[in-house]
Amino acid sequence: MSDSTAISNSTAAEAGDSHHGEHPPYQRHHFETVDQQFDATNFAMWLFLLTEVMFFGGLFTAYLIMRNWYYPAFVEGSHQLSIFWGTANTAVLILSSFTMAMSVWSAEKRRRGSLVLYLCLTLMFGFTFLGIKGIEWHEKWEKHHIPGSSFSVQSFVNPASDPEVYKEYHDPPLAPDMAQKTEQYFFLYFAMTGMHALHMVIGVGILIFMIFRARGGAYTTGHVTFVENFGLYWHFVDIIWIYLFALLYLISRH
Amino acid sequence: MSEQHQEHEQEHHIVSPGVYLVILLALLVGTAATVAASYIDLGEWHIAPGLTLFWNPVVALAIATTKATLVVLFFMHVKYSTRLTKLTVASGLFTFLVLIGMTLADYFSRAWGRW
Amino acid sequence: MSAATIVSLPDQSTATIPKMNFLSKENGLLSWLLTGDHKRIATLYLISITFFFFIGGSLAGLIRLELLTPQTSLMAADTYNKVFTMHGVIMVFLFLVPSVPATIGNFVIPMMVGAKDLALPKINLLSWYLYIIAGFMVIYTMAAGGVDTGWTFTSPLSTHYLNTHVISTGLAIFVAGFSSIFTGLNFIVTIHKMRCPGMTWFRLPLFVWSNYAASILMVLGTPVLAITLVLVVLERTVHIGVFDPAYGGDPILFQHLFWFYSHPAVYIMILPGMGVISEVVSTFSRKRVFGYTAVAFSSVAIAVFGFFVWAHHMFIMGISNYAALVFSLLTMLVAVPSAIKIFNWAFTLYKGSITFETPMLYAFGFMGLFTIGGMTGVFLGATGTDIHLTETYFIVAHFHFVMVGGMLMAFLSGIHFWWPKWTGRMYPEKISQLAAIVTFIGFNFTFFPQFILGTLGMPRRYAAYPPEFQALNVFSTAGATILGVGYLLPILYLTWSLKYGAVAGNNPWQATGLEWQTQSPPLTENFPETPVMDHEAYDYEWLERQEEKEVASVG
Numbered sequence: 050m051s052d053s054t055a056i057s058n059s060t061a062a063e064a065g066d067s068h069h070g071e072h073p074p075y076q077r078h079h080f081e082t083v084d085q086q087f088d089a090t091n092f093a094m095w096l097f098l099l100t101e102v103m104f105f106g107g108l109f110t111a112y113l114i115m116r117n118w119y120y121p122a123f124v125e126g127s128h129q130l131s132i133f134w135g136t137a138n139t140a141v142l143i144l145s146s147f148t149m150a151m152s153v154w155s156a157e158k159r160r161r162g163s164l165v166l167y168l169c170l171t172l173m174f175g176f177t178f179l180g181i182k183g184i185e186w187h188e189k190w191e192k193h194h195i196p197g198s199s200f201s202v203q204s205f206v207n208p209a210s211d212p213e214v215y216k217e218y219h220d221p222p223l224a225p226d227m228a229q230k231t232e233q234y235f236f237l238y239f240a241m242t243g244m245h246a247l248h249m250v251i252g253v254g255i256l257i258f259m260i261f262r263a264r265g266g267a268y269t270t271g272h273v274t275f276v277e278n279f280g281l282y283w284h285f286v287d288i289i290w291i292y293l294f295a296l297l298y299l300i301s302r303h
Numbered sequence: 304m305s306e307q308h309q310e311h312e313q314e315h316h317i318v319s320p321g322v323y324l325v326i327l328l329a330l331l332v333g334t335a336a337t338v339a340a341s342y343i344d345l346g347e348w349h350i351a352p353g354l355t356l357f358w359n360p361v362v363a364l365a366i367a368t369t370k371a372t373l374v375v376l377f378f379m380h381v382k383y384s385t386r387l388t389k390l391t392v393a394s395g396l397f398t399f400l401v402l403i404g405m406t407l408a409d410y411f412s413r414a415w416g417r418w
Numbered sequence: 419m420s421a422a423t424i425v426s427l428p429d430q431s432t433a434t435i436p437k438m439n440f441l442s443k444e445n446g447l448l449s450w451l452l453t454g455d456h457k458r459i460a461t462l463y464l465i466s467i468t469f470f471f472f473i474g475g476s477l478a479g480l481i482r483l484e485l486l487t488p489q490t491s492l493m494a495a496d497t498y499n500k501v502f503t504m505h506g507v508i509m510v511f512l513f514l515v516p517s518v519p520a521t522i523g524n525f526v527i528p529m530m531v532g533a534k535d536l537a538l539p540k541i542n543l544l545s546w547y548l549y550i551i552a553g554f555m556v557i558y559t560m561a562a563g564g565v566d567t568g569w570t571f572t573s574p575l576s577t578h579y580l581n582t583h584v585i586s587t588g589l590a591i592f593v594a595g596f597s598s599i600f601t602g603l604n605f606i607v608t609i610h611k612m613r614c615p616g617m618t619w620f621r622l623p624l625f626v627w628s629n630y631a632a633s634i635l636m637v638l639g640t641p642v643l644a645i646t647l648v649l650v651v652l653e654r655t656v657h658i659g660v661f662d663p664a665y666g667g668d669p670i671l672f673q674h675l676f677w678f679y680s681h682p683a684v685y686i687m688i689l690p691g692m693g694v695i696s697e698v699v700s701t702f703s704r705k706r707v708f709g710y711t712a713v714a715f716s717s718v719a720i721a722v723f724g725f726f727v728w729a730h731h732m733f734i735m736g737i738s739n740y741a742a743l744v745f746s747l748l749t750m751l752v753a754v755p756s757a758i759k760i761f762n763w764a765f766t767l768y769k770g771s772i773t774f775e776t777p778m779l780y781a782f783g784f785m786g787l788f789t790i791g792g793m794t795g796v797f798l799g800a801t802g803t804d805i806h807l808t809e810t811y812f813i814v815a816h817f818h819f820v821m822v823g824g825m826l827m828a829f830l831s832g833i834h835f836w837w838p839k840w841t842g843r844m845y846p847e848k849i850s851q852l853a854a855i856v857t858f859i860g861f862n863f864t865f866f867p868q869f870i871l872g873t874l875g876m877p878r879r880y881a882a883y884p885p886e887f888q889a890l891n892v893f894s895t896a897g898a899t900i901l902g903v904g905y906l907l908p909i910l911y912l913t914w915s916l917k918y919g920a921v922a923g924n925n926p927w928q929a930t931g932l933e934w935q936t937q938s939p940p941l942t943e944n945f946p947e948t949p950v951m952d953h954e955a956y957d958y959e960w961l962e963r964q965e966e967k968e969v970a971s972v973g
Contacts, residue, residue, distance in 0.1 A: 079535035089611040099395035107645035147327040236658040295367040299341040409741035
């Protein structure tokens, strides 16, 4: 319920007792004060992020064990990932976290124009990330590194057949059974980056919704809860990527 | 509006854009550092016969953790948040470490197996 | 004050159910399906889980019927596998996990903390819808032919060797898991942020502490189950290879991830039940729970330690000896807080004014049966004995003692205890006491022989068994029949009481606790005014003074 008359209502709320007194239209009736609502929903978002930490935790555990069992395959698999695009994506997400933090600042300072600008920048960075991911995945498809019936271990059994990568890393050829484990590396790669990308897509969707609402002034009248809580979610997705980058791309490049 | 809010437990301390900018730069530097470090062979530590620790992944994870900490403390405002928020973050981290740590402890201590 | 009962009802010739209450506030299907009122959502949950309980119970009946004879007489072995799997899945995920939290907890916790509703009413409603969706998916699975992996989905049986509906069941539980997560999340936020003025942590009823601890487990543990199920689905569909040795995976990894949730899950199931027992034992001994702080902290301790012991389900599966040692030691530790609670309840009874209304009968049943079940857990926690007892009927008996003799009795205790508050009517006391006793007798006949069967070596999950085990199995099935009667009776008389039960009034049990200081059934917003908590929990002297004031002012 965005309402430009909310500003005048909020002073009345802070003045007296809260029973059936006036309170801002964005305050739900089961909360006594706006602050209680903010605290409660903020805490709820943090608890939700805890569930996400444990959710990705299971994936990380599986990854760590498989990586230690099949280290040579994982090394050569990771050489197939582009360090350029990976680093670029990391920088893009870090920038998007910055612009998201600036969005929250704008909402707190009640600057509608600034808020919309920074949300749009965040959205742009989000799309950029997904676009780069698309480029990377497409490259995997072209090289027959998508796990499944079209997967080919050619680049690992005979690394010289992949001149670009071979020039950089001079990987030794893998025995067929270890080479087969590169498919597992790519499975985990797609599962982890795919799960992460799904969270990005959901974030992008909510961002678009927020931009429309922000333009109408919904978040610059004192009700910053939605933007702040979404910011927490967005930063969390960034943190997951920081770890994915370190674990998937940087296994061993020397 | 501000006086009412200051009394309340959840401070609406507004972090300045300057702080955000510094953190942004720190994160980008950290990214460059971690990429650079992955190109250098940092060696290993032979703890015991058959038990070796390679430094590259340790450094990569350390840098990632530092970056994550900066995001949590500053972008996510945890440094300026209540004790409850800090406790919540810590408990999530703790449970995550228990999952990974105790599971890996089983794998590391198996007499059979691939370690 | 009569020694036989503490029930104090208003004058039945003039008493009526209050006209304005949460049930009468709005009418129509949509007012129920789109409600934000935690009490209505609790009611929706109560109806839903009762429905699934009877499906799960019927499956149990089929199991016991099959086990009357040593051969696979009633159904093929594969069918038997499906029956016990669906029984486990439904009972664990669709009944036990949501039982006390989503029904009684949803109903009572906002009132116990003095709030108008839970912190996130829409999330609460979403939680119920997720539960219903999960329920439909399980029904679909049963109709489509069921799944026969056992509720534990052990790989590689579930990922590689079977062609049954593992995926739809896995996805159903995934959805049910999120239902549970949202309930727990809601409780934690409510308990931290919505307590009324004066309601400090140590003035909260112990029921709130227990549900708080269970909610922590729900929030931190359930997501790991969720990702495990996702990986199982991926394993079956695209052969991702993390669990299947044929593709280089490790089946024990599945078990680590599965039990990381499923062990805390048993504490999710029992802790709210323990909370009920604290309330009931206090009320029916007219005494503050002995060692309030110890009981409160032991609830949290169970939650924390519960995360460190999961591999005691895996002692024979191939974990390292050192891991087995560590997990066994930690398992011994986690038994301590549960024992502390039993001691404290026993000391609450000591020198209390004990009466034997139905909730108290169920509570006594709980204390005895949970103690037996818990102690047999210690035998299982010791690796040496576990090697012989695991995967036998000893395990089956152990978890049925704690879950059915413990948790289900606590659930029934709570339903009877809060029934007057929920509906405004009393259930009929004599028949309900009879049902409680019948349940207790039936339970012991059903499950005690299974301890003996287990030590004699009868394996679990087998449709056929050596003929020397038949006598005990017949005994067990006979007990199950009695148990079934004991569970059927409450459905009948509780439904009867909705129309014909005595009008309960605000506080038929003369209990302390904020929920008892308001009308039955409660108003939608719970209290006419925000309550202020100015006394300790279980303060029976405060209650006496309140009653004196009321008598003085009515005149």
